[in-house]
Amino acid sequence: METHTVVGGGGTELCVGATGPPDAPPVVLVHGYSQSRLCWRSQFESDRLADLRLIAPDLRGHGDSQKPAGSDRYRDPDLWAADIQAVTDELTETAPVLVGWSYGGLVLSDYLAVAGTDDVAGLTLVGAISEKGTDAAAEVAGDAFAAMLDDLETRDAEESVAALGAFLDICVAEPLTPWERSFMLGYNAACPPRVREALQARTAVHEDTLRGLDVPVLLTHGTADQVVLPTATERHADLVPDAETSIYEGVGHSPFWEAPARFNRELRAFVDRC
Secondary structure, eight states, X not given: OEEEEEEOGGGOEEEEEEESOTTSOEEEEXXXXXXXXXXXXXXXXXXXXXXXXXXXXXXXXXXXXXXXXXXXGGTOHHHHHHHHHHHHHHHOSSOXXXXXXXXXXXXXXXXXXXHOSTTOSEEEEESOOOOBSSHHXXXXXXXXXXXXXXXXXXXXXXXXXXXXXXXXXXXXXXXXXXXXXXXXXXXXXXXXXXXXXXXXXXXXXXXXXXXXXXXXXXXXXXXXXXXXXXXHHHHHHHHSTTOEEXXXXXXXXXXXXXXXXXXXXXXXXXXXXX
């Protein structure tokens, strides 16, 4: 994987991983809350996707990207939109397919609300949210996840790491291997609690943005998701009636990790259609 530094909104430096031919069809993979570009490991190593240009940023406050001070740097939709715009401007040669997992769906909704779809080939939402800080947003948050938010935001290092471990356990339907759990715990811990707190404190609604989409849309969700309930995808399907929906029976919050062969096959087919 190549790594690039891209200057996003407000001058924030973003670490971006990329692989594949620079002139190949681009796919921008946007991770979720407290994660990093490394969560897309099974996609970056996939033979099926090897001839695509895969691009995965560490979002601001995450992974190896800068972590600016001030909660306002994580609540402004224009900054999130500018981050995605900077990544696509610098690292894509043609309109990309955008893939947003979990909180990444909210980030991409911010981008689409600001920039529109002129430079977008398609959109995939994976166990994703597009709303925050509303009653509707609270209704699609799993009870187990909602119950651990205070612990995920604590400044006590020992309690924080324990909370992250519990969070990882509900991100999948079947237990992670010890290696997987340690690998994920490392990049989750790179996101400071103050950033996690700011991410949860946002208010955003993007119903009109989704209703107005004029590009192909694929909605993917696991039936055993305990972080973002499958009703989130049902709502997205109502907002985007022409969207294709792919439901993974018995899979949790991370279909791309739990069922990578199917996810990569469906992603590849979607990119080809776009």
